[in-house]
Amino acid sequence: MKAIAALLLMLNYLSGPQQFPAVQIDAGQGNVVMTDSNNYAYFLIGSQWYKMGSLTLKHVSVGPAGIWGVALKDNDVYKYVAGSFVYAGDLQQVDAGGDGQVVGVTYPSTIHCLKSTIASAYRERSTLNWTTLPGLLMYFSCSTKYGCWGVNSDISPYFGWIQVDGLAVMVEIGTDGSVFVVNRGGEVFQRQGIDSSTPQGTSWTKIPMPSRINHVSYDRGNLWVQSSCTHFPPQFKQKCFTLS
Numbered sequence: 001m002k003a004i005a006a007l008l009l010m011l012n013y014l015s016g017p018q019q020f021p022a023v024q025i026d027a028g029q030g031n032v033v034m035t036d037s038n039n040y041a042y043f044l045i046g047s048q049w050y051k052m053g054s055l056t057l058k059h060v061s062v063g064p065a066g067i068w069g070v071a072l073k074d075n076d077v078y079k080y081v082a083g084s085f086v087y088a089g090d091l092q093q094v095d096a097g098g099d100g101q102v103v104g105v106t107y108p109s110t111i112h113c114l115k116s117t118i119a120s121a122y123r124e125r126s127t128l129n130w131t132t133l134p135g136l137l138m139y140f141s142c143s144t145k146y147g148c149w150g151v152n153s154d155i156s157p158y159f160g161w162i163q164v165d166g167l168a169v170m171v172e173i174g175t176d177g178s179v180f181v182v183n184r185g186g187e188v189f190q191r192q193g194i195d196s197s198t199p200q201g202t203s204w205t206k207i208p209m210p211s212r213i214n215h216v217s218y219d220r221g222n223l224w225v226q227s228s229c230t231h232f233p234p235q236f237k238q239k240c241f242t243l244s
Helices: 002-013 116-121 234-239
Strands: 022-028 031-036 040-045 048-063 066-071 076-081 084-090 093-095 102-106 110-114 131-136 139-142 148-151 157-159 170-173 179-182 188-192 203-207 213-219 222-227
Touching: 022 222, 031 048, 031 066, 031 213, 040 066, 048 076, 048 084, 048 093, 066 093, 084 110, 093 139, 102 139, 139 170, 148 170, 170 213, 179 213
Parallel strands: 022 048, 022 213
Antiparallel strands: 022 031, 031 040, 040 048, 048 066, 066 076, 076 084, 093 102, 102 110, 110 131, 139 148, 148 157, 170 179, 179 188, 188 203, 213 222
């Protein structure tokens, strides 16, 4: 499993579609979105990235509930509807990877959830009933399988409200339940031993990378990563981009 994951990653690293410079990326249900250094959002169609409107975002997410993003300046959260972003609340980070619901965190790390019936049907600006959940997290990610993972301000990872061993600055769970984290050193780890009886997994396996990684997302067997060209070894300088 580890060897296959590493091989897949390196093959993808050499062949992924270019979009430079990328800042943050998210994948779900076969779709991929990202933000660039100018904080514009893009959607991947085939091998080309297409800009989604003129709203500047610091975080964008795609999943069963559609495409959601957080504005750069005011932490307003938006849903992408019919070619434009529609205001839907206030968050610092948003995730649309759950089973139709949308989750996110806001200052000071409070956790919020929008029910699937509301999130999926949302089409125009209105007052939404976000549910505040117990606990404090600075990053939150959900999947259609095996629930949600988060990271708190002490960079401790959590499965739901159960603290898991290790340290991480961000965590992403794929639609198949695969979990990846990035630590402060820019290292990427995959959670092993995840199944229906042990959804929190049993251990971490380091995924080899050619350089420091800032952000990851996983969907349908593809691990997407974002890094900075300034850290890459010379042989990789011309391949500094998000991966598929």
